[in-house]
Amino acid sequence: MTPFGPAAVDPSIVADGPGIVRAVVSFVAVLLGGTAFVAWRPAIVDRGVDLAVEESLLVVGYGLVAFGLVAFIGVYAALLAARVRIGVIAWLAVAALLVAVLLVAALGYVVVGTWLTGVEGARRPWVGAVVGAVLGALPWLVLPPLPAAGVWLVLAAVGLGGLTRRWIHADREVTDRTVG
Numbered sequence: 001m002t003p004f005g006p007a008a009v010d011p012s013i014v015a016d017g018p019g020i021v022r023a024v025v026s027f028v029a030v031l032l033g034g035t036a037f038v039a040w041r042p043a044i045v046d047r048g049v050d051l052a053v054e055e056s057l058l059v060v061g062y063g064l065v066a067f068g069l070v071a072f073i074g075v076y077a078a079l080l081a082a083r084v085r086i087g088v089i090a091w092l093a094v095a096a097l098l099v100a101v102l103l104v105a106a107l108g109y110v111v112v113g114t115w116l117t118g119v120e121g122a123r124r125p126w127v128g129a130v131v132g133a134v135l136g137a138l139p140w141l142v143l144p145p146l147p148a149a150g151v152w153l154v155l156a157a158v159g160l161g162g163l164t165r166r167w168i169h170a171d172r173e174v175t176d177r178t179v180g
Helices: 012-016 019-040 042-054 057-083 087-117 125-142 145-168
Strands: none
Touching: 019 042, 019 087, 019 125, 019 145, 042 087, 042 125, 042 145, 057 087, 057 145, 087 125, 087 145, 125 145
16 A cells, blocks of 8 residues: 555556657646746746846756755645545645646746747747747657656756746845835
8 A cells, every 4th residue: 555545656657658648748738837827927937038048057956946846845745645644635735746847847948938939039938838848848759758857857947947046046135225
């Protein structure tokens, strides 16, 4: 018996499945999440592109930190629910973790896609969402599952790095506020 109940999901289902299925799931998830960010929070996408251009590629580590924070919170919630033997809540925590990882990745991919569309002129965030979704699907098509997951995370972290770095160090920035 596993912490989540007698019928735990076997990870080999994902690993042994065809790459095209993983690619389609990634494309759809990134496209939906990316278009949601473009529609509801376009300022975050614009700020992410600005920071991606300003910052060096060393901030990719900060993007990975964003995934680490999301994973920590989700795994902690799932383990806590499993410990008190609330199987349904544990499964909901795992589902929420997957959705949160996909949303964070979608933000990273829409930032990268929007940056790529702006290389030759004006930024096009809606096209950037599609470009990001294509970039998110490519690793799953051409690589085995484990390396594909690594490349997928690193590509998303490129778009997240600047935003995460600014969020982590936001309290260190000094702002000049005058009363008057």
